[in-house]
Amino acid sequence: MRSDPGFYDYWPYHERPRVTWPNGAKIAFWVAPNIEFYELNPPANPHRKAWPQPSPAVPGYSIRDYGNRVGHMRQMALLDKYGIRGSISLSTALCEHHPEIVELCDERNWEFFSHGIYNTRYTYGMSTEQERDMIRDSMETIYRHTGQKCAGYLAPALSHSEETLDLFAEVGTELFGNEGGFYTCDLFHDDQPTPINLRSGKRFVSVPYSLEMNDTIAYVVNKVEPRRYGQILKENFDRLYEEGAESGTVMCIPTHNYQVSCPHRMRAFEEALEYITGHSDVWITTGREIAEYYLAHFYDSARADIQAKSSSAKQEMARP
Amino acid sequence: MSDQKTLGPEHLQYPERRYGMDHNHYDWKMLTEREPVHWRQGKLALWVNVSLQFFPLNQRGVPFPPPGGMTMPYPDLRHYSLRDYGNRVGIYRILKALDKYSVTPSFAINGELAQRTPHLMHLLRERGDEVIAHGWNMDAPHYGGQPLDTEKELVSRTLDTLREISGQPIAGWLSPGKVHSENTPSLLAGQGVEYFCDWVNDDMPYRFRTGNGDLWSMPLSTELEDQFILRNNLHSETSYAEQVEDACRFLLGEAQTQGGRILALNIHPWMLGQPHRIRYLERVLEFITAQPEVFSASAGTLLKQCQQHIAEPA
Numbered sequence: 001m002r003s004d005p006g007f008y009d010y011w012p013y014h015e016r017p018r019v020t021w022p023n024g025a026k027i028a029f030w031v032a033p034n035i036e037f038y039e040l041n042p043p044a045n046p047h048r049k050a051w052p053q054p055s056p057a058v059p060g061y062s063i064r065d066y067g068n069r070v071g072h073m074r075q076m077a078l079l080d081k082y083g084i085r086g087s088i089s090l091s092t093a094l095c096e097h098h099p100e101i102v103e104l105c106d107e108r109n110w111e112f113f114s115h116g117i118y119n120t121r122y123t124y125g126m127s128t129e130q131e132r133d134m135i136r137d138s139m140e141t142i143y144r145h146t147g148q149k150c151a152g153y154l155a156p157a158l159s160h161s162e163e164t165l166d167l168f169a170e171v172g173t174e175l176f177g178n179e180g181g182f183y184t185c186d187l188f189h190d191d192q193p194t195p196i197n198l199r200s201g202k203r204f205v206s207v208p209y210s211l212e213m214n215d216t217i218a219y220v221v222n223k224v225e226p227r228r229y230g231q232i233l234k235e236n237f238d239r240l241y242e243e244g245a246e247s248g249t250v251m252c253i254p255t256h257n258y259q260v261s262c263p264h265r266m267r268a269f270e271e272a273l274e275y276i277t278g279h280s281d282v283w284i285t286t287g288r289e290i291a292e293y294y295l296a297h298f299y300d301s302a303r304a305d306i307q308a309k310s311s312s313a314k315q316e317m318a319r320p
Numbered sequence: 321m322s323d324q325k326t327l328g329p330e331h332l333q334y335p336e337r338r339y340g341m342d343h344n345h346y347d348w349k350m351l352t353e354r355e356p357v358h359w360r361q362g363k364l365a366l367w368v369n370v371s372l373q374f375f376p377l378n379q380r381g382v383p384f385p386p387p388g389g390m391t392m393p394y395p396d397l398r399h400y401s402l403r404d405y406g407n408r409v410g411i412y413r414i415l416k417a418l419d420k421y422s423v424t425p426s427f428a429i430n431g432e433l434a435q436r437t438p439h440l441m442h443l444l445r446e447r448g449d450e451v452i453a454h455g456w457n458m459d460a461p462h463y464g465g466q467p468l469d470t471e472k473e474l475v476s477r478t479l480d481t482l483r484e485i486s487g488q489p490i491a492g493w494l495s496p497g498k499v500h501s502e503n504t505p506s507l508l509a510g511q512g513v514e515y516f517c518d519w520v521n522d523d524m525p526y527r528f529r530t531g532n533g534d535l536w537s538m539p540l541s542t543e544l545e546d547q548f549i550l551r552n553n554l555h556s557e558t559s560y561a562e563q564v565e566d567a568c569r570f571l572l573g574e575a576q577t578q579g580g581r582i583l584a585l586n587i588h589p590w591m592l593g594q595p596h597r598i599r600y601l602e603r604v605l606e607f608i609t610a611q612p613e614v615f616s617a618s619a620g621t622l623l624k625q626c627q628q629h630i631a632e633p634a
Contacts, residue, residue, distance in 0.1 A: 037342075039336065039342050040342055040343050041342070041343075043328075043330045043331050045327065045331070046327075052384065053383070053384055053463060053464065053499050054383060054463055054464035054465045055464045055502070056464055056500070056501070056502055057464075057499075058495075058498060058499055058500055058518050058519060059497075059498055059499060059520070059542065062518075062519040062520045062521040063520050063542070063543070064521075065341075065521035066520060066521040066522065068350070069348075069349075069350055069351055069521055069522055070350070070351045070521075070522060070523050072350070073350060073352045074574075093334060093337045096337050096338055096339060097337070097338070097339065097340060097341070097342070097348070098348060099339070100350065100353075101350075117334065117337075118334070121331060125326060125327040125331075126326070126327055126331070127326050127327075130326075130327060130331070130332055133332060134332060223552075223553040223554060223555070225555045225556070225559040225562075225563075226559075226562075226563055227559070227562060262541075262543050262544075262567075263523070263544075263566070263567035263571050263574075263583075264543070264544055264563040264564065264567035264570070265563075265566075266566070266570050267566045267569070267570060
């Protein structure tokens with residue numbers, strides 16, 4: 001085990017090379033619906049329990065099924081209304097279980113990225129080969145069902161190994177060269193995209209995905225009231241929009257159809273989307289497009305700046 | 321990494337990875353793809369279910385404690401008596417509020433509570449509202465791995481007791497804590513139950529296969545329960561009212577363009593029956609019943625209308 005994962009160097013938020021988004025937008029805004037499949041009876045992972053009760057765990061399983069049976073169509077209608085294409089964090093077995101959902105999103109030119117096979121299969125305890133196979137299976141499944149070359153990863157149930165990002169990038173290269181496997185949503189260290197250090201040296205970025213704006217974290221972990229969640233979204237946007245005038249920022253709303261699409265929570269979510277998309281300098285986009293734009297325009301200057309600042313920091317520390 | 325036990329090959333095998341669900345209880349079909357239901361009385365049905373519960377002082381909590389159960393070392397008098405408050409005091413406030421707004425509720429009752437409260441049961445018999453079986457008591461869970469004979473006896477005892485005391489045939493079931501075993505649905509179907517309210521995966525009724533005849537699943541939201549919002553999430557009473565009102569507005573809007581909908585409120589006299597909370601129940605009932613095209617009905621009544629619409633398994 002390591003005390004620091006080593007994916008990035010310390011890089012102060014101020015005085016970075018300026019980021020500007022297409023058409024002078026101050027902020028890149030994306031919505032990432034997690035479209036997940038939880039198994040009723042998954043094999044027991046010794047490191048993390050899938051359900052609190054012995055199978056059948058009706059409460060947890062059935063509310064997640066609500067997301068697919070009822071919630072999905074609601075959120076999709078709302079995103080259509082505000083001109084937002086979703087970037088789907090996909091339990092890729094859903095391509096087999098619920099292909100109708102995948103087709104509806106595909107028709108809308110939404111992005112699909114990998115969120116593993118099932119959200120009840122954890123990375124904990126997997127060998128390198130097992131994790132590589134699982135990741136490859138997930139990316140191939142997306143390609144087979146949508147023709148998309150999967151660009152991004154969010155580990156299933158946010159369960160990681162030390163090698164997760166390396167393996168994802170490597171499998172992406174193996175399958176799709178530089179067109180696949182080039183961004184991660186697993187890190188929460190910044191409000192702008194940042195270059196990520198991998199053993200392969202691949203050009204790879206972290207795209208801000210936000211745990212704080214995640215509806216499940218807000219509703220289940222932090223237990224916030226629905227209207228307060230709406231308020232949090234607006235305030236998060238306000239500050240990032242303001243700061244984006246100096247250098248472009250990223251805001252993401254990660255959602256789950258079994259949380260945000262419940263009847264008593266739709267209003268707060270809709271008000272926030274209406275507010276955000278009602279501003280002029282917002283680039284409404286997807287995770288992949290943010291990563292591609294950053295790689296094409298800012299990645300090299302960011303690398304150079306990080307290196308310059310890291311070496312001057314080292315000189316500083318070496319001074320007696 | 322090296323100190324983690326490596327997983328066996330079954331962790332990368334997916335025997336249920338196929339079209340539809342990973343079990344056979346119901347078919348996969350989104351709400352919007354199903355035949356719409358048109359209620360005779362309006363667009364949105366308000367179904368209020370009052371859960372009348374007995375939490376034993378000597379709670380075993382095996383294999384899990386009930387939501388709202390004892391949390392302190394024995395004897396946990398604070399929680400025992402606070403829950404009992406609901407059946408002595410809170411329920412009478414709730415009945416008054418329901419009657420004021422002409423709301424027709426159902427009552428989900430633990431079998432043991434019915435035995436313990438003849439006065440209350442007499443009153444409910446006179447009212448004639450629908451009774452739903454709510455298991456034996458809150459510490460008698462139905463759970464995966466429970467011996468079949470034990471559970472069979474529990475189901476029979478609960479249904480026999482409630483059928484006798486209520487004088488009703490009892491068509492509905494709500495498991496304590498909304499958790500059940502792999503055998504519960506088939507046991508219920510075998511004992512004349514027509515519908516159960518444990519699965520929160522829909523906003524409308526659907527058919528649920530048990531291997532022993534079909535049940536109907538009636539949608540009784542947990543996320544919108546008083547005890548979930550107020551006790552589990554620690555939201556304010558004002559927020560409870562806003563959430564219910566927002567849900568009402570949303571479902572009514574959806575019902576304008578899609579089929580009929582149900583706003584299902586599961587409430588607990590030990591929670592909303594408190595003096596400082598009752599007015600929030602009154603507030604939401606006033607709001608909901610003032611909406612055009614909202615009507616109040618119990619689960620059994622709604623189900624009968626659905627059954628006429630939905631002949632085939634959903």
